[in-house]
Amino acid sequence: MWLINRKRNENADDSELIADYKRSGDRKKIGILFDRYSHLVFGVCMKYLKNQDDSKDATISIFEKAMDDLKKHDVQKFSYWIHTVARNYCLMQLRSRRAMVYIDDDEGPGEKILHRGGEEHDSSKQEGMMQLMEEAIAKLNDEQRTCIDLFYLKKYCYQDVSKITGFTMNEVKSHIQNGKRNIKIHMTRSSHENEFE
Numbered sequence: 001m002w003l004i005n006r007k008r009n010e011n012a013d014d015s016e017l018i019a020d021y022k023r024s025g026d027r028k029k030i031g032i033l034f035d036r037y038s039h040l041v042f043g044v045c046m047k048y049l050k051n052q053d054d055s056k057d058a059t060i061s062i063f064e065k066a067m068d069d070l071k072k073h074d075v076q077k078f079s080y081w082i083h084t085v086a087r088n089y090c091l092m093q094l095r096s097r098r099a100m101v102y103i104d105d106d107e108g109p110g111e112k113i114l115h116r117g118g119e120e121h122d123s124s125k126q127e128g129m130m131q132l133m134e135e136a137i138a139k140l141n142d143e144q145r146t147c148i149d150l151f152y153l154k155k156y157c158y159q160d161v162s163k164i165t166g167f168t169m170n171e172v173k174s175h176i177q178n179g180k181r182n183i184k185i186h187m188t189r190s191s192h193e194n195e196f197e
């Protein structure tokens with residue numbers, strides 16, 4: 001097994017470790033976070049990259065990137081933050097390969113975000129669609145963006161999203177539905193605008 005949870009001699013919580021790292025620059029603090037969360041990051045990478053060696057490399061790269069990013073950002077909940085960093089890293093890797101990623105929900109297939117392997121398609125169109133999707137998600141309010149992220153990209157069920165966010169089940173469903181609608185509206189509007197440029 002590549003990742004083994006080693007015995008943790010450090011009892012400090014994540015926020016204490018981050019604060020100590022920012023203050024001292026001691027990489028051992030990142031090592032402790034790596035021990036705690038590398039299996040989570042590796043799991044995210046496997047979900048997107050579908051390859052063990054690529055996922056191992058990505059996990060190392062993500063934690064190396066985290067050493068710089070933690071100095072710049074105020075991270076409140078490390079587990080959520082590193083999950084998001086890992087997902088974004090993998091999406092960028094897939095984007096560079098022009099891979100196809102589908103986001104599915106309980107109602108069936110979701111939106112095609114990227115195009116992967118096999119047939120050649122219009123790469124500029126793919127890049128444009130990816131950019132539109134990223135812009136649309138960024139424009140959502142915090143509640144919609146968080147629920148969309150957890151439900152579609154992290155594959156949590158409604159109940160788990162409710163527990164994580166503190167929203168009721170009805171609020172979660174409403175934020176997801178409204179978020180989906182707003183993403184489609186933004187992408188449709190932007191696509192039409194681009195046609196006339």
